[in-house]
Amino acid sequence: xxxITYREAINQTLVQEMERDPAVFVYGLxxxxxxxxxxxxxxxxxxxGAERCFITPLSEDAMTGFALGAAxxxxxxxHIHQRVDFMILGMNQFSNMYSSCRYMSGGKLKAxxxxxxxxxxxxxxxxxxxxxxxxxxxxxxxxxxxxPTTPRDAKGLLTTAIRDDNPVIVLEHRWLYDIEGEVPEGDxxxxxxxxxxxxxxxxxxxxxxxxxxxxxLKAAEVVQRKHGVEVEIVDPRTVYPLDEETIVASVKxxxxxxxxxxxxxxxxxxxxxxxxxxERCFKELKTPVSRLGFAHTPCPTTxxxxxxxxxxxxxxxxxxxxxxxxxxxxxxxxxxxxxxNKFKGPF
Amino acid sequence: xxxKSIINEDDCKKRTAMTNIELNKELYKKIYLMRKAxxxxxxxxxxxxxxTPVHLSLGEEAIVAGVCQALSVDDQVYGTCRGHALYLxxxxxxxxxxxxxxxxxxxxxxxKAGSMHISCPESGFVASSAIxxxxxxxxxxxxxxxxxxxxxxxxxxxxxxxxxEEGVFWETLNMACLKKLPILFVCEDNGMAIHAQIxxxxxxxxxxxxxxxxxSVHSDDTTDSERIYSITEQAVQDIKKTDVPHLLHLxxxxxxEHVGVNEDYSAGYRGQKDDYADWYARDPVLFQREKLKxxxxxxxxxxxxxxEIDQAINESTKLALDAPFPADSELFKxxxx
Numbered sequence: 039x040x041x042i043t044y045r046e047a048i049n050q051t052l053v054q055e056m057e058r059d060p061a062v063f064v065y066g067l068x069x070x071x072x073x074x075x076x077x078x079x080x081x082x083x084x085x086x087g088a089e090r091c092f093i094t095p096l097s098e099d100a101m102t103g104f105a106l107g108a109a110x111x112x113x114x115x116x117h118i119h120q121r122v123d124f125m126i127l128g129m130n131q132f133s134n135m136y137s138s139c140r141y142m143s144g145g146k147l148k149a150x151x152x153x154x155x156x157x158x159x160x161x162x163x164x165x166x167x168x169x170x171x172x173x174x175x176x177x178x179x180x181x182x183x184x185x186p187t188t189p190r191d192a193k194g195l196l197t198t199a200i201r202d203d204n205p206v207i208v209l210e211h212r213w214l215y216d217i218e219g220e221v222p223e224g225d226x227x228x229x230x231x232x233x234x235x236x237x238x239x240x241x242x243x244x245x246x247x248x249x250x251x252x253x254x255l256k257a258a259e260v261v262q263r264k265h266g267v268e269v270e271i272v273d274p275r276t277v278y279p280l281d282e283e284t285i286v287a288s289v290k291x292x293x294x295x296x297x298x299x300x301x302x303x304x305x306x307x308x309x310x311x312x313x314x315x316x317e318r319c320f321k322e323l324k325t326p327v328s329r330l331g332f333a334h335t336p337c338p339t340t341x342x343x344x345x346x347x348x349x350x351x352x353x354x355x356x357x358x359x360x361x362x363x364x365x366x367x368x369x370x371x372x373x374x375x376x377x378x379n380k381f382k383g384p385f
Numbered sequence: 386x387x388x389k390s391i392i393n394e395d396d397c398k399k400r401t402a403m404t405n406i407e408l409n410k411e412l413y414k415k416i417y418l419m420r421k422a423x424x425x426x427x428x429x430x431x432x433x434x435x436x437t438p439v440h441l442s443l444g445e446e447a448i449v450a451g452v453c454q455a456l457s458v459d460d461q462v463y464g465t466c467r468g469h470a471l472y473l474x475x476x477x478x479x480x481x482x483x484x485x486x487x488x489x490x491x492x493x494x495x496x497k498a499g500s501m502h503i504s505c506p507e508s509g510f511v512a513s514s515a516i517x518x519x520x521x522x523x524x525x526x527x528x529x530x531x532x533x534x535x536x537x538x539x540x541x542x543x544x545x546x547x548x549x550e551e552g553v554f555w556e557t558l559n560m561a562c563l564k565k566l567p568i569l570f571v572c573e574d575n576g577m578a579i580h581a582q583i584x585x586x587x588x589x590x591x592x593x594x595x596x597x598x599x600x601s602v603h604s605d606d607t608t609d610s611e612r613i614y615s616i617t618e619q620a621v622q623d624i625k626k627t628d629v630p631h632l633l634h635l636x637x638x639x640x641x642e643h644v645g646v647n648e649d650y651s652a653g654y655r656g657q658k659d660d661y662a663d664w665y666a667r668d669p670v671l672f673q674r675e676k677l678k679x680x681x682x683x684x685x686x687x688x689x690x691x692x693e694i695d696q697a698i699n700e701s702t703k704l705a706l707d708a709p710f711p712a713d714s715e716l717f718k719x720x721x722x
Binding site: 063089094095097099100101102103104105106107108109110111112113115130131134135138139140141142143144145146147148149150179180182203204 | 461492493494495497498502504506507511512514516519520521522523524525526527528529530531533534540552553556557559560563718719720721722
C-alpha cells in the first residue's frame, strides 16, 4: 500500500475510472487549469483529451441539467465545483430533476451522476465560499451524499460513486487535500452507506463528519491525556444512505453521544442523528445527545469571528467534560489545527 | 371551401409534387388523435377519474405533429408540462397514456408522473417537467451524449415562450452553440405564460435575441403541419451537416385555460374568442382535413381514419378506468436504481 495525499487519491481514482469505462467524463469550471481543483484533476485532460475533460461556461444551472441528459443516455458524468456554494445555482436540477427522474419515468431511466464539490473553511473565505450543505442535499430523496474524510475514503468512495447508478454528491473539505494516508492500489471500493470507526473508545461516542474527524481526533487525544477517557469516533462517511447500525452500536456501548457536524445545526444532519440515536438508544443513553456545528449565522470573514463560527476540538473537549462531569482541563499550551497549522495525517 | 383562401394552392401543388399523400394522411391522423384524445379528457374530467392537473395541447397540434414527423425514431424529444401532444406523437401506447392520467398501474409511469411529467422514454419522449425550462439543459446533455457516442441522431426540446425568460435557456443556447451540439430548440409561442401576456414579460424578440447566439432561427405562425414538417426536415438536415443548433419559433393560439379543460375567455385577461377568429379559422384539424380533401382523398376514407382513432380512444379510456391502482408498496419503488 502506498502513502499518498487525498488529492492524489482523487486524481488516481478519476484516471482509473476513466481508463476502465469510456462513458466516464469530467467537466466543470477550472478542471483543466494549472490549479486543477486543488490538484485533483491535473493531467486528466492531457491523458484523455478535451472530449472527456473540459471546462464550461459559467452556467451552473444549465451545466447541472447537462449531466442529467448525458447520464440518462448512458454516460457517467463527473461534474466538479470549485466551491459547494456554486452548486446552489443548480438546485432546481438537483431537487426537481435529478431526484425524481427515475421515479417519474416509472423506473425506466437511471441517472449515474457524480457531483464533486469543495466544502468548508479556507482562509478568510467568508459566507459564500465556505459552506457544506450536505444536510440540504441529503434531505431530498433520490440523491446520495458522501463526505470522504481520509485519502482511503476518497478513493474507495469516489470509485463507488462513479459506478453507482444514482446521482451521488461527493463533498470534499479543502483542508483534507493535503492529508496523507495509506491507500490500496488498483481497484478499490468502499460501499456507500458504511460508517468508519476512526478511533475506538468505550466511554463516549463522537459522530463526526468530514473535517470534524480531524478536530475530534485532536480532542480525543487531549481528553485521553488529561482525563484518561477513551473517546470513540464514528465517521458516517455517507450522509445518505446512513449506516445507522454502526452509530447505534457505538452509542449503546458508550451511553453518551456527541454529534460534531460540519454544517449548521438547526434542521441539519446533526438533528437527524440526534433523533435517530434518541429513538434507538433511549434506554442506553446516560445523557441527552449533544450537538456541535456552525454558528447559526452567515460565515464572517475576520479571523476571530471565523474561529467562533466553526466548531473545533476545544468545543468537543468541553462538551465531553460537561457530559461526563469532568473538571475543565487546562488547555493552555495545547496546539490546535488552523489554516497555518494544518493536519497532515495520517489518521 | 373556406380554407381555400388560406391554403395557397400553388404552394400546395408544389408540395404535393414534392411530398406525398401518405405524409399528409399520417399528419392528419396524428393531429386528429391529439385533438380527440384531449377532447376525451375534457369529456370525463368532471367525473374526477383523472386526479392530475392537465395542461391541454388544443391549438398546438400542428407544431408537435409536424416537428415529430420529421424526426427519426432514434431522435429524442424532451417536453413540458403541456406534453400530451408530444406523447401521442411519439408513442402508440394509448392505454399507458390514459392509464397514467387515471393514476393506474397500467400508466406509462404507473401513475407516478401523471399529466405534468408524462414521458415515454422507450419511444424517445425522454422527459418532461412542470418547472418551466427544466428539460432544456437536460436535452443539451442528451445532445452531448449523442455527439460523444458518435450516433447520428439529434435531440429536439420543446418549450413555451415563457421558458425563454429563464436564465437557463440562454445558458443552454450558449453551450449548444459553443460545443456545436445536435439540438433543435422548438419554441411553441402562444404569447401567454399562464395568464401573463408576452408584452408584459419580454423586452426582446425571441428570434432576434436567439439568432445573436449563433443559432439558425426559423419563425412561422402557420397551422399547416406539413409546412412545419418541411421546415423541421430542413433544420434536421442542417444540424447534421453544419453542427449548428437550430431554433424553430412557432406561434399558435392556446384554446383553453392554462391548466384545466375549459375555455376561459370570459376571465378577461386575453380578450374574447372572436378576437382569435383568425386562429380558429385555420384550426390545425380543420386545416389538415381540408388539405386531405384538396389532395383528392375522399370523405369516406377520412371518416374511416377518424373512426379507427375514436375507437382506440374509447377502448383505451375504458381499459384505464377498469385497471387497478398501484399497490401501496409501489410508493417506495424506483426512488433509487
